[in-house]
Amino acid sequence: MNIVEVKKVCIRYGAIEAVCSVSLEVAAGDYVALVGPNGSGKTTLLKAMLNLLPLTEGAISLYGTPCRQFRDWNKIGYVPQVSRNLHKGFPATVKEIVASGLLSTKSIPRRISRQDAAAVEQAMETVGIADMGERLIDQSPGGQQQRVYLARAMVNNPDMLLLDEPTAAIDPATREQFYKTLCDVNRTGGKTVVLISHDAGHVGHYANKLAYLDKHLVFFGAFSDFCTSPEMTKYFGSHIQHLICGQHCSSEQAK
Amino acid sequence: MTYLVESLHYPFVQRALLCGVFIGACCALLGVFLVLRRLSLIGDGLAHVGLGAVGLGLLLNTQPLWVTIPLVMFASLWIIWLSDKADVYADAAIGLVSAVSAAAGIVMASAGRGFNVDLTSFLFGSIIAISPAEVFLSVILSLAVIITVCLFYNELFAIAFEEEYARVLGIPVDKINKLLILCTALTVSLGIRIVGTMLISSLIIFPAVSALQIARGFRWAMILAVIYSITSVALGVFVSFALNLPTGATIVLINFVFFVSAFLYRRIQ
Numbered sequence: 001m002n003i004v005e006v007k008k009v010c011i012r013y014g015a016i017e018a019v020c021s022v023s024l025e026v027a028a029g030d031y032v033a034l035v036g037p038n039g040s041g042k043t044t045l046l047k048a049m050l051n052l053l054p055l056t057e058g059a060i061s062l063y064g065t066p067c068r069q070f071r072d073w074n075k076i077g078y079v080p081q082v083s084r085n086l087h088k089g090f091p092a093t094v095k096e097i098v099a100s101g102l103l104s105t106k107s108i109p110r111r112i113s114r115q116d117a118a119a120v121e122q123a124m125e126t127v128g129i130a131d132m133g134e135r136l137i138d139q140s141p142g143g144q145q146q147r148v149y150l151a152r153a154m155v156n157n158p159d160m161l162l163l164d165e166p167t168a169a170i171d172p173a174t175r176e177q178f179y180k181t182l183c184d185v186n187r188t189g190g191k192t193v194v195l196i197s198h199d200a201g202h203v204g205h206y207a208n209k210l211a212y213l214d215k216h217l218v219f220f221g222a223f224s225d226f227c228t229s230p231e232m233t234k235y236f237g238s239h240i241q242h243l244i245c246g247q248h249c250s251s252e253q254a255k
Numbered sequence: 256m257t258y259l260v261e262s263l264h265y266p267f268v269q270r271a272l273l274c275g276v277f278i279g280a281c282c283a284l285l286g287v288f289l290v291l292r293r294l295s296l297i298g299d300g301l302a303h304v305g306l307g308a309v310g311l312g313l314l315l316n317t318q319p320l321w322v323t324i325p326l327v328m329f330a331s332l333w334i335i336w337l338s339d340k341a342d343v344y345a346d347a348a349i350g351l352v353s354a355v356s357a358a359a360g361i362v363m364a365s366a367g368r369g370f371n372v373d374l375t376s377f378l379f380g381s382i383i384a385i386s387p388a389e390v391f392l393s394v395i396l397s398l399a400v401i402i403t404v405c406l407f408y409n410e411l412f413a414i415a416f417e418e419e420y421a422r423v424l425g426i427p428v429d430k431i432n433k434l435l436i437l438c439t440a441l442t443v444s445l446g447i448r449i450v451g452t453m454l455i456s457s458l459i460i461f462p463a464v465s466a467l468q469i470a471r472g473f474r475w476a477m478i479l480a481v482i483y484s485i486t487s488v489a490l491g492v493f494v495s496f497a498l499n500l501p502t503g504a505t506i507v508l509i510n511f512v513f514f515v516s517a518f519l520y521r522r523i524q
């Protein structure tokens with residue numbers, strides 16, 4: 001079953017074209033890596049999927065419902081691109097931030113009950129920040145902050161996670177750990193993952209599908225097809241393709 | 256101490272305290288959200304609108320509060336409209352609406368009875384001169400603001416932390432934003448009587464920034480801000496009464512002392 005269907009989508013900011021003629025589908029259980037250079041429209045496309053940006057052309061549906069009419073936001077967990085100093089001085093604790101992810105499951109006025117505390121603890125434990133609950137968000141290191149946002153996205157037990165460059169500001173070791181956590185969430189937890197990354201080679205370790213965007217969709221399909229595609233060799237050059245796919249293949253062999 | 260207890264017997268001190276505590280609590284609760292969202296100067300802007308409305312009230316020879324409340328609420332929606340629909344930056348929209356309103360108010364007050372004692376009392380506040388009817392109205396409307404903030408606490412928190420994420424949670428961000436600004440407009444209209452249009456924004460900003468210096472969680476920030484605000488208003492009423500000082504300015508200076516102590520406490524920690 002397709003959870004997300006993007007059909008011939010174009011998004012323009014005035015005369016500037018952010019993305020155009022993009023069509024792709026995300027099925028339940030997929031791990032899709034959305035990659036591409038800076039300014040290629042990755043974040044724009046992800047935000048359009050979340051109904052945060054209007055489409056100039058085309059259509060996007062979530063669970064078979066046009067995203068403009070979609071209301072089951074509790075099925076989706078979102079980890080936005082957050083710069084390190086965005087929440088400097090904000091007095092919220094990690095527990096308060098994670099608990100706010102539960103608001104999509106509530107109706108107005110949204111109350112967070114004592115029973116919800118168990119879900120918050122569970123989400124924090126899943127991403128490995130169980131002991132950070134009382135720490136202030138702006139006093140947590142970058143890698144831990146990303147885990148907080150992942151816990152917030154997962155606290156309502158959504159079917160799908162959409163992540164926008166969650167590892168952009170963290171060191172390689174923490175990044176690797178973060179990807180492993182996400183991989184567990186996908187393979188063990190059965191959640192669909194759509195992840196934006198600059199690092200096609202790295203996410204290639206884990207993703208089963210790759211969408212390469214450069215204002216239009218250059219490639220969308222299985223990672224192994226990407227690696228053997230003569231068109232992609234022509235587009236990227238064999239060296240770049242090898243860099244991206246080499247890591248993927250080695251991880252497959254390791255399994 | 257005996258002096259403090261004695262002063263509590265005066266009805267005007269009782270009224271000042273009752274009114275001040277409720278409006279102070281509203282200012283503190285809203286202040287935390289406004290400061291974190293870099294909207295704290297909307298209090299100042301709406302206070303200028305309040306001055307304009309007082310001018311119109313004096314021209315019409317009516318109780319200024321009846322004119323101030325609807326006009327300041329209308330101006331707050333005008334600010335939102337300008338920044339959302341007319342692509343004017345929020346701070347510029349605040350400046351634009353407040354300048355036009357203040358200018359209109361001064362012109363109207365001059366055309367009516369001139370720049371007189373009444374207008375001056377709204378410029379600098381006159382909590383001691385507040386009437387029983389004004390106290391009643393202030394307490395009822397303050398309660399409405401406090402209940403609204405408590406009911407929508409989680410939505411306001413989520414929007415203050417990350418507006419875009421709040422939208423993904425399905426929170427009606429635009430409606431909640433309007434509610435926050437309308438509550439601010441109502442609180443500013445009522446608060447003008449306590450510290451005046453010149454100083455009302457300080458009652459919104461000071462308790463919040465003092466609390467943000469030392470709070471160890473969002474709920475704590477809200478509670479601390481309310482404690483700072485209520486204490487400053489109560490102390491301000493007593494000190495100004497004892498030393499024959501202007502009450503509004505005394506409240507602001509006490510808030511400044513609280514802020515400096517919170518700042519130093521944070522540095523020492």
